[in-house]
Amino acid sequence: MDKISIIAIIGGLAAIIVGQALEGGHIGSLFQLTAFMIVIGGTASAVMLQSTPKQFVTGLRMARWVFQPPQFDHEKTIRDVIHWSQSARKGGLLSLEGYVAQQQDPFHRKALQMLVDGTEPETLRSVMEVEISMFEHARRQSTRIWESAGGYAPTMGILGAVLGLIHVMENLSDPSKLGSGIAVAFVATIYGVGSANLLFLPIANKLKNLVAAEVAMRELIVEGLVAIGHGENPRIIENRLRGFLAMHD
Template sequence: MDKASFFGLLVALVGIITGLLLEGGNLGQVFQPTAALIVFGGTLGAVMLQFPLHTVLSAFRRLAQVFFRPEDENRKLIDKMLVFANKARRSGVVSLDADLKSIDEPFLKQALTLAVDGTEPVELRKIMTLSLDSRMEGEERVPAVFESAGGFSPTIGILGAVLGLIQVMQHLDKIEEVGKGIAVAFVATIYGVGAANLFFLPAAGKLRLRMREEHQRCEMMLEGVISILEGINPRMLEVKLSGFLDERDKEPKELAA
């Protein structure tokens, strides 16, 4: 669980609701299903018009990563690469062919397969860098979906407010209802601005951070495989790959023999 995401959203909502209550308001004033339908329905439609359906669905599938981060296994990855390095040093890189079936990460499996097949380090780096760049280009569209939603929702909120005011103006004969109607009309603006700044834009930023972590992990795999192919000493390999770790993960550890 990403505590920063959960507590950040909670603090923002508590602060806004508390301010509303201190001003003498009540939650019923901002709970307007019609306004929510206009803002969120209109925003979803605009996003689907801008992006292909599979990209929008992919963005929703990745939404859980805003609140839940994958387990950090970079330390375990380094240990795995050291095992491969020691085995390759004793029996040759071709001996790693038997370990390919046990590898779950597609990127690592592809890189190690090329190494076992005798690909030169320079060519292997070119091939895998191209694959990584292509992958990142596709994944960049995921946070872009939420950034677009963050741009559309405030404007659609204004549209909802205008629609509400049109309805109010048609009933000016009931002057006692006009003030209440205007207040209700502006709830759509609150939904639009609030959704953009409390969820859509922060979610896009968090997803970019997650993708950067995944990209860094792939870079670690690539450097590890190339170093093994070049016959680097396992001690030096651990030091090299440890440079990818965050400071909190760089625990003192006896270097592999």
């Protein structure tokens, strides 16, 4: 559980609510169902329109990473690669065949299988880099729905404000209806700007960082397997992987 994300969201909302209370305003005035429907419903519709079903669904599923980010054990990966390197030096590349089925990640399994099958190291690198590139592109397209939401939400807030003011203008003769229309107008703007800057854009940036870490893990595996294919010394491989890892920190 990523506690800092929970603290950040609660802290952001609390700052707005407490600020409203300190100014003498009523906290209840910040809760407007109409404004919420206009901003969130309009933003969701706009994002759905620009995305494919797969990108939209995957992006929503990735949102859980904000609170439960995937764990990347780089040290274990380096230890595994070094172990494979030592086995290959003693028994040849075919001795690694028993490790293929142990890999839970399909990418790791495919890369290791190619090495066992005797694929030339540079060919292995070329094939797996294409796969990494396609994987990264798909992931970034999915995370982009949150970035797009951060762009659309403020505009939807302005739209809600205009609709609220239209409602006010239509009821100038009835003062009892002016308050609700003005409330919707201003609260919609708060919802639009607030959701974009407190939720959607931070979520997008956090997911981008996690995707970058996921891609770096795959590149680490490929770098290690290529070095094994070239028959490099395990110590040299370990130093290279640690240097590679430092570059991506």
